[in-house]
Every structure is written in C-alpha cells, then in structure tokens.
Amino acid sequence: MDYQFKDIEQKWQQFWAENKTFRAENKTSKPKYYVLDMFPYPSGAGLHVGHPLGYIASDIFARYKRLKGFNVLHPMGYDSFGLPAEQYAIQTGQHPSITTEANIATYRRQLDQIGFSFDWEREVRTSSPDYYKWTQWIFMQLFNSYYDKDTDKAESIAKLVAHFEANGSAGISAVCDEEILSFTAEEWKAMSEQQQQAELLKYRLTYLRESTVNWCPALGTVLANDEVKDGFSERGGYPVEQKKMMQWSMRITAYAQRLLEGLDTIDWPEPLKEMQRNWIGKSVGASVKFPFDKTTQHSTLTTNYIEVFTTRVDTIFGVSFLVIAPEHELVAELTTPGQKGDIDAYIAQTKNKSELDRMADTKTVSGAFTGSYVTNPLNGDKIPVWIADYVLAGYGTGAVMAVPSGDQRDYLFAKHFNLPIVPIIDIQKIDDEADPTKEGKYINSDFMNGLGYKEGTAAVIAKLEELGAGKAKVNFRMRDAIFGRQRYWGEPVPVYFKGDLPYLIDERHLPLLLPEIDKYLPTESGEPPLGRATDWKHPEGEYELSTMPGWAGSSWYWYRYMDAHNDKEFASREAIEYWKDVDLYIGGSEHATGHLLYSRFWNKFLKDIGKVVEEEPFKKLINQGMIQGRSNFVYRLIDDEGRGTNTFVSHGLIKGYKTSPLHVDVNIVENDVLNLNKFKAWRDDFAEAEFILENGKYICGVEVEKMSKSKFNVVNPDDLIARYGADTLRMYEMFLGPLEQSKPWNTNGIEGVFKFLRKFWRLFHDAEWNFNVSNEAPTKAELKSLHKIIKKVEEDIERFSFNTSVSSFMIAVNELTDLKCNKRAILQDLVVVLAPYAPHICEELWVLLGNPAGSISTAAYPKFNPDYLVEDEFSYPVSINGKMKTNVSLSLTMETTDIETAILANPDVQKYLDGKTPKKLIVVKGRIVNIVI
Numbered sequence: 005m006d007y008q009f010k011d012i013e014q015k016w017q018q019f020w021a022e023n024k025t026f027r028a029e030n031k032t033s034k035p036k037y038y039v040l041d042m043f044p045y046p047s048g049a050g051l052h053v054g055h056p057l058g059y060i061a062s063d064i065f066a067r068y069k070r071l072k073g074f075n076v077l078h079p080m081g082y083d084s085f086g087l088p089a090e091q092y093a094i095q096t097g098q099h100p101s102i103t104t105e106a107n108i109a110t111y112r113r114q115l116d117q118i119g120f121s122f123d124w125e126r127e128v129r130t131s132s133p134d135y136y137k138w139t140q141w142i143f144m145q146l147f148n149s150y151y152d153k154d155t156d157k158a159e160s161i162a163k164l165v166a167h168f169e170a171n172g173s174a175g176i177s178a179v180c181d182e183e184i185l186s187f188t189a190e191e192w193k194a195m196s197e198q199q200q201q202a203e204l205l206k207y208r209l210t211y212l213r214e215s216t217v218n219w220c221p222a223l224g225t226v227l228a229n230d231e232v233k234d235g236f237s238e239r240g241g242y243p244v245e246q247k248k249m250m251q252w253s254m255r256i257t258a259y260a261q262r263l264l265e266g267l268d269t270i271d272w273p274e275p276l277k278e279m280q281r282n283w284i285g286k287s288v289g290a291s292v293k294f295p296f297d298k299t300t301q302h303s304t305l306t307t308n309y310i311e312v313f314t315t316r317v318d319t320i321f322g323v324s325f326l327v328i329a330p331e332h333e334l335v336a337e338l339t340t341p342g343q344k345g346d347i348d349a350y351i352a353q354t355k356n357k358s359e360l361d362r363m364a365d366t367k368t369v370s371g372a373f374t375g376s377y378v379t380n381p382l383n384g385d386k387i388p389v390w391i392a393d394y395v396l397a398g399y400g401t402g403a404v405m406a407v408p409s410g411d412q413r414d415y416l417f418a419k420h421f422n423l424p425i426v427p428i429i430d431i432q433k434i435d436d437e438a439d440p441t442k443e444g445k446y447i448n449s450d451f452m453n454g455l456g457y458k459e460g461t462a463a464v465i466a467k468l469e470e471l472g473a474g475k476a477k478v479n480f481r482m483r484d485a486i487f488g489r490q491r492y493w494g495e496p497v498p499v500y501f502k503g504d505l506p507y508l509i510d511e512r513h514l515p516l517l518l519p520e521i522d523k524y525l526p527t528e529s530g531e532p533p534l535g536r537a538t539d540w541k542h543p544e545g546e547y548e549l550s551t552m553p554g555w556a557g558s559s560w561y562w563y564r565y566m567d568a569h570n571d572k573e574f575a576s577r578e579a580i581e582y583w584k585d586v587d588l589y590i591g592g593s594e595h596a597t598g599h600l601l602y603s604r605f606w607n608k609f610l611k612d613i614g615k616v617v618e619e620e621p622f623k624k625l626i627n628q629g630m631i632q633g634r635s636n637f638v639y640r641l642i643d644d645e646g647r648g649t650n651t652f653v654s655h656g657l658i659k660g661y662k663t664s665p666l667h668v669d670v671n672i673v674e675n676d677v678l679n680l681n682k683f684k685a686w687r688d689d690f691a692e693a694e695f696i697l698e699n700g701k702y703i704c705g706v707e708v709e710k711m712s713k714s715k716f717n718v719v720n721p722d723d724l725i726a727r728y729g730a731d732t733l734r735m736y737e738m739f740l741g742p743l744e745q746s747k748p749w750n751t752n753g754i755e756g757v758f759k760f761l762r763k764f765w766r767l768f769h770d771a772e773w774n775f776n777v778s779n780e781a782p783t784k785a786e787l788k789s790l791h792k793i794i795k796k797v798e799e800d801i802e803r804f805s806f807n808t809s810v811s812s813f814m815i816a817v818n819e820l821t822d823l824k825c826n827k828r829a830i831l832q833d834l835v836v837v838l839a840p841y842a843p844h845i846c847e848e849l850w851v852l853l854g855n856p857a858g859s860i861s862t863a864a865y866p867k868f869n870p871d872y873l874v875e876d877e878f879s880y881p882v883s884i885n886g887k888m889k890t891n892v893s894l895s896l897t898m899e900t901t902d903i904e905t906a907i908l909a910n911p912d913v914q915k916y917l918d919g920k921t922p923k924k925l926i927v928v929k930g931r932i933v934n935i936v937i
Contacts (some may be wrong), residue, residue: 007765009729026121034075039066042591046107054631067840071865079565081128090493100493126568130557137515138574150207151179151258158612179258181206219247224526225490232358245355252488260480271624283597285481289315292474297377313400318461322407322428331397340375369420381473398483492533494551500542559606589622629746633717637705639663678702708748731842738806791872833866
C-alpha cells in the first residue's frame with residue numbers, strides 16, 4: 005500500500021499515549037539527559053508554523069539520545085498565568101481559567117499531532133494551585149533570607165536576628181538598603197516588634213519599597229520593560245507612564261557578581277551571554293558626595309549632599325553641572341519657587357517615555373534647572389543641579405556628575421543650555437574621543453598635575469577618602485527586580501499586613517488561592533482587582549492585593565518537571581540529585597534579560613538554601629531563529645481620481661498601471677498563484693472582483709515579514725499536517741535552514757520533503773506496493789551508503805545541524821533507490837537513523853520489518869563502521885596523448901605493472917589505441933594514467 009500518512013500517524017500517536025512510551029524514570033542504570041523547551045503561554049490563536057521550530061529540534065535530539073542509551077526527560081507544560089487571558093476576561097466577563105483551559109486544549113491537540121515525545125505525565129501549569137503553591141513557598145524562603153557578603157550566599161533571616169541580639173548592627177556585612185540603622189544589641193532588644201520588622205525588611209531578599217515603574221492606566225497594572233515599546237504597552241498599544249508606587253522587589257542585585265561569573269561556566273551563545281553581561285553592567289569606579297552650596301538651604305532637605313557614582317572620578321575637576329533623574333527623591337526639595345513651573349512641566353513630559361526609550365535616545369537634548377547648587381568637594385566650585393531624563397533613578401544613585409569636556413552627551417547638554425565646559429587635561433579635544441588615557445596629563449590641581457589616568461584616578465580617590473567625600477566602589481547597572489503586578493490572573497502573594505508591615509502567612513495554609521471576584525478591573529478606589537474579593541481576609545490583617553509577575557512561575561519550573569506530583573515539596577531530593585540540571589535548553593533569545601536572568605537568580609538562591617545541587621540551571625542553551633512569514637500581495641487598480649477600484653492587476657503587469665498593494669491570505673495562494681474563486685469568497689467586498697491576468701494566471705507579489713495575523717501570512721500547522729503529514733512538517737521545518745538562524749517560511753518547498761518520504765517508503769515495497777524486503781547480504785556499495793548516513797546524522801545531531809541531515813537523507817535514499825536496495829540489513833538501520841526526524845513512518849516500518857512489539861524508541865542507534873567507507877577501488881582517468889578518453893576502475897592494492905597490464909587490456913582503451921603500440925605508459929598510482937602513442 006502507498007504511504008498512508010494519516011492512518012500511520014494517528015495509529016502511532018495513540019500507541020505512544022496508551023503505552024506512555026516516553027515516560028522518564030527518576031532513577032535507572034542509564035545515564036540521564038534532560039531536554040527542555042521554553043514552555044509556551046497558551047494563547048487563543050494556537051500554534052502557527054513558526055512556533056514548533058525549537059520543539060521539533062529538541063524532540064529530534066531527545067529521540068536520538070534515547071537511541072543512544074540515555075534515560076531522557078523531555079517534558080512540556082504551560083506558562084498559563086498572564087495578561088492576555090485577563091484582558092479577555094475584562095472584555096467578556098469570563099473567568100481567565102476557562103479561557104486558559106480552552107487554549108491549553110488547543111495547544112495539546114496541536115502538539116500531539118506533530119508527534120512530540122513529551123512525558124505528558126509530568127505536565128505543569130503555572131496557574132494550577134498545586135503548582136503555584138510552591139512558587140509561593142519559594143517567595144516565602146526569599147522573604148526569610150538575606151544575602152551575607154562574608155559567606156557570599158543567602159542566609160536565614162534568623163541568623164541576622166541572632167546577630168542583632170548578640171552584637172547589634174556591628175560587624176554585619178550584608179546586601180541591604182542604603183538607609184539602615186546603627187544600633188547596639190540592647191537597642192535592638194528595646195525596639196518594638198514593628199520597629200524590628202521594619203529594619204529587617206531592609207535586608208530581606210524580597211521586600212517592599214517605593215519604585216519608579218511603568219504604569220499603564222488603561223490596563224491598570226505595572227508593566228515590565230520588555231512589555232513596553234516606544235512609550236506604549238506591547239499588548240493593546242496603550243500609553244505607559246513613569247510612576248512611583250510601593251512595590252514588592254527582589255534583591256537580584258545581591259547575586260550580580262555570581263550571575264556574571266556563572267556565564268563563564270555554561271555553554272550558551274556568546275551574544276546572549278554578552279547581553280546578560282551588559283544588562284548586569286559591572287562598573288568599577290567611585291562614589292562621590294557633592295555637598296549642597298550654602299545658597300541651597302531649604303528647610304525640608306533630608307540630607308546635605310547629593311551622591312553620584314562615576315567610573316571616571318579622575319575627571320572630577322571638569323564637572324560643570326550635576327544631573328539627577330526626574331524621579332530622584334530630592335527633586336521636590338531642590339526645586340526653587342522660580343523653577344517649579346519648568347520642573348513640573350518637564351516631569352510631566354518624562355512620564356510618557358519608558359526607561360528603555362530614555363536609554364536609547366542619545367540625540368535628544370532636554371532638561372530643566374532646579375535652581376539649586378552643590379559644590380565640588382575637591383575645589384569648592386559652585387555647580388548647578390539639573391534634571392534630565394537620560395539619568396535613571398534606579399541606576400547608581402540616580403545622579404551623575406556631568407563632564408562636558410570628556411563625555412559627548414554632557415557636551416551636547418552643556419552646549420544646548422550654555423553651561424561651562426572645563427578642560428581637565430593639557431591637550432583637549434571637545435568631542436566624543438576625548439580620553440585622558442590618550443590625550444595627555446592632568447592640569448587641574450597640585451596633587452594631579454602631570455599624572456596619567458591610573459595614577460590620577462588613585463590620587464583622586466585617596467583625596468576623597470581623606471576628606472570623607474567619597475570612596476572606591478563597584479556598581480552594577482542591573483536593578484532589583486520589581487515583583488508585583490496590579491492584576492488578577494497571577495499568583496497571590498502569601499503575605500498579609502499588620503499596619504504597613506508585611507507578614508508571611510503560615511506555610512500550612514499554602515496555597516493561598518485566588519479568590520472569586522465580580523470584575524477583573526481595579527476597584528473604583530484604585531486598588532488592584534483583588535480588592536474586589538469579599539470574605540478574603542487574613543485573621544490578623546489584610547492580604548496583599550497585588551499578584552506576582554509572569555516570570556515568577558517560570559523561574560523554577562524545570563525542577564517541578566523532575567517530580568511533578570509531589571505534594572510535600574517542590575521536588576524530592578532524590579529526583580533533584582538524579583536529574584541535577586537541564587542538559588539542553590532551547591528557546592528564544594528575547595528572554596535573555598528576563599526569564600533567563602531571573603531563572604539563574606532563583607536557581608542560585610535555591611542552591612544557597614540547600615534545596616538544589618547545581619549553581620546554574622541550564623548547561624547548554626540554543627536560541628532557535630525565527631521563522632518569518634512569506635507575505636503575498638495583490639495589486640488593486642487605482643482610478644484617475646485616486647480611488648481604489650475592484651480590479652486587481654497581476655504582479656508582472658503592475659508597471660503599466662497605478663496600483664495599491666494589499667496583503668492577501670497566503671492560504672488561498674499556491675506557488676504565488678492566486679486562487680481567484682477563493683479570493684472572491686475571502687471578503688464580501690471582493691465578491692465581484694475583476695482581474696488583469698498574465699498568461700491566464702494571477703501572480704501575487706512576495707515579501708518576507710514577521711508572521712502575523714494582520715499580514716495574513718500565518719500558516720496553520722493543522723492545514724499542512726492534514727495535507728502532508730506531521731513527519732513531512734517536522735523534516736521541512738528542519739530543512740528550511742540552520743536552527744539558530746531566522747528564515748522565511750515558504751510552503752512551496754514542502755512538496756519536495758513529502759516526495760522524499762514517499763520515496764523512502766517505496767524502498768520497502770515492490771511495484772504493487774506490497775511490503776518486500778530481502779534477507780540477502782548487502783553489497784559493498786549499499787553498506788557504504790548506509791554507513792555514510794549513520795556517521796553524517798550522528799555528527800549533525802551532536803552539533804545541532806539538523807538541516808544538513810535532511811539533505812543527507814535525501815541523498816542516501818536516492819543512492820539506495822539507484823542500487824535497487826531492499827536488503828533488511830541496510831533498511832532496518834536506516835529506519836533507526838531516520839526515526840528522530842520522522843518518527844511515525846519509522847515506527848510503522850520498524851513493525852513491518854518484523855521487530856518485536858513496542859516502539860523504535862527502545863532500539864539502539866546503529867554503530868558506525870569506518871571500514872565500509874574505506875575506498876579500495878579507484879576510477880583511473882585514462883588520457884591518450886594528453887586528452888582524457890575513459891575511466892577504468894581498478895583495485896588500489898594493485899602494483900604498477902599490474903595496473904599497466906589491466907589498462908592496456910581494457911576494451912575501451914584498446915578501441916582508442918586502434919591497434920597502435922604505446923610509446924610510453926605513465927601511471928601515477930591512485931591518480932591518473934597517461935598513454936603516449
């Protein structure tokens with residue numbers, strides 16, 4: 005029977021499900037291998053052909069590793085909390101869980117029909133209470149921990165309390181807030197519980213503080229930086245403003261150095277590691293205190309200086325103004341009455357720009373003068389204080405010392421506002437190349453004159469320390485992670501409040517369940533949606549009304565897969581010690597500074613408290629490229645008055661007409677030829693469309709763009725599987741190009757892969773499609789063809805070069821077809837080699853070949869034998885009088901005299917000699933033969 009892919013694929017998908025073929029054991033004698041995909045958010049649109057790319061690659065690798073004798077864990081689940089389901093709930097009133105459940109059902113159906121070897125018994129959903137119970141538990145451990153600089157790890161908050169009780173704050177070296185109290189043991193014991201808890205909150209790894217956030221009024225929630233683009237929310241396109249709010253934060257900055265060092269221990273793409281290094285942004289420099297000038301004497305000032313962090317403290321004598329962030333806590337205090345209007349207007353303007361936009365905009369010059377001054381601690385110069393949006397409140401101290409003679413942005417600012425530009429070295433270029441390490445020696449003070457960069461920097465720091473005005477310091481660009489969202493559809497924070505202070509709920513009461521509410525909007529008084537809950541109150545206070553951000557549940561999920569149904573702990577010690585970490589992780593590079601950074605942070609924390617055994621969660625990471633859409637266009641004829649008509653001109657003819665291009669649904673286009681009837685039925689206004697054709701066809705235009713519903717270029721895998729089968733789709737996605745590269749989707753090429761699988765099926769059948777495999781011994785040529793593909797595929801999979809394997813399979817099948825090979829010894833091994841790529845057809849052939857009942861997954865990958873690739877014959881090109889006439893195949897073991905005899909006896913050579921006796925016979929063994937007559 006011909007290749008009946010529909011029946012075959014349904015049969016084996018059912019077999020895998022019923023027999024739990026891909027179940028992983030938590031302890032076996034086999035070596036372990038953990039293959040993980042970044043799990044999806046289940047959207048209502050389902051999968052398009054771009055989504056499975058990474059899943060197919062990981063599945064090929066997982067299936068290959070099983071054939072190589074590994075116990076493979078290859079799980080799948082759903083990142084099922086999120087804003088889209090909540091927005092749909094707001095619009096329809098339907099509970100997000102209902103939408104999420106329906107979307108998951110669609111995803112599961114689509115994933116199953118592609119034939120993935122997932123261990124579905126370990127499925128997780130971040131929105132399930134039995135999962136988020138443990139997300140809440142991890143939050144509680146973070147709340148009950150602080151970071152000890154001496155031990156360089158997280159420690160129990162109880163250890164900190166014990167130190168306070170015995171020694172007060174003396175001798176504590178911890179990552180904490182800037183403003184902490186200094187006290188003795190007796191003073192600590194004399195504090196009220198409220199005072200003690202308020203002080204401990206300054207040390208906890210998760211804590212409350214007022215933060216500048218991306219606030220989206222239309223969505224009623226805080227957004228992460230990657231959820232904001234050009235001042236608008238990614239979802240919905242609503243305006244986003246900067247706003248100060250009391251927010252939960254996580255002290256990821258405590259792990260900054262370890263996060264940097266860990267990058268050197270993992271096999272990740274270098275560009276992604278560099279993104280993380282830049283995001284963490286380690287800078288070595290100095291902090292400097294600029295005291296307020298005597299003219300700045302506002303009674304409300306809570307400090308007498310502005311502190312800045314700088315990597316170029318050597319340029320301090322070139323400071324001509326200070327710039328602080330518009331959100332800086334001292335702005336209101338420093339603003340004089342005469343400048344208040346300018347300051348207020350500028351702050352209002354800044355609220356409309358996200359932090360990413362502010363960092364990216366290097367050309368716009370804007371700012372406002374506060375009216376106040378500070379003094380340079382080293383020479384007493386009076387320095388004006390400005391605000392500008394290129395300074396961020398959360399980076400460093402939220403203030404910078406501006407040196408226009410050494411920094412391009414400061415220079416442009418100074419020129420724009422007519423501020424002084426003070427030279428600091430003896431040869432000065434007022435441009436972005438100014439650099440004291442290249443330009444000369446310092447000239448500004450007695451203790452710096454004549455010094456170079458290194459000596460000058462050391463001298464300034466020493467002087468600042470002597471004056472108590474500064475010190476050497478290491479700073480990180482990365483800020484503590486905001487950990488709260490004013491949403492409903494997220495994990496409740498397991499906290500209640502007594503007064504203004506947070507307390508953890510009892511661990512026995514986990515999970516703290518999401519309550520039912522009447523609407524999914526903020527309350528009329530502006531509280532988050534959870535403020536609508538009735539009868540949802542802790543016996544001792546009010547619950548936290550914010551929920552956790554989307555990244556909470558995805559920051560530890562790989563551990564839950566290890567022991568998915570454990571109700572006593574997030575995963576057993578036995579399971580964690582067996583699986584340890586993820587050997588191969590595949591997902592998008594867009595998560596570089598979000599999920600991947602937070603996951604590494606949580607993993608290091610769990611290692612610190614003894615719950616996991618590895619410092620890094622993901623040994624090897626591969627970023628799959630994006631499959632881009634291949635858009636098609638039709639061209640509407642424009643009349644003389646500039647109006648669109650209902651006539652459409654074929655692409656090859658548009659130069660002769662005035663037209664307007666329109667995206668057209670790629671599903672009604674085949675090989676760029678428009679199906680005219682389907683086009684007329686596509687939209688009501690096209691029902692009477694007329695066409696100007698070329699050669700009787702309407703040829704569409706083509707452009708590669710992002711795959712998007714708005715561009716009508718989304719290709720549904722369901723349609724392709726119905727037409728060609730899952731094995732064809734799997735192989736074609738790999739065939740498109742290297743895994744890590746982006747490439748355009750082109751349905752036109754899938755037919756070739758389908759024909760290949762039919763040709764492969766044909767090897768096992770006779771002309772009437774009867775199964776026909778011989779037990780005869782294979783020939784040398786057949787063995788050579790087989791072992792070439794065994795070696796090639798093994799090498800390709802190990803280096804994740806899946807596209808080249810597909811090409812090699814095609815070559816191998818063509819060779820075996822030409823050899824008319826139907827030998828069991830060849831075809832059985834070939835089936836095993838192809839199985840990771842096209843598992844359904846290979847399972848069917850494995851059974852037809854008479855193998856014991858079960859799955860090909862339990863087979864062993866064939867062993868490559870290099871002897872079969874050793875060339876023992878050579879086809880000698882034979883030239884007569886310098887002109888190549890024929891080829892003669894001879895054994896490479898023949899001696900030269902035997903080669904000469906065989907060549908002269910060859911009938912073709914005899915024909916060209918035409919009875920003449922050669923004057924000379926030249927043999928270069930293994931290369932050529934030349935006859936001179």
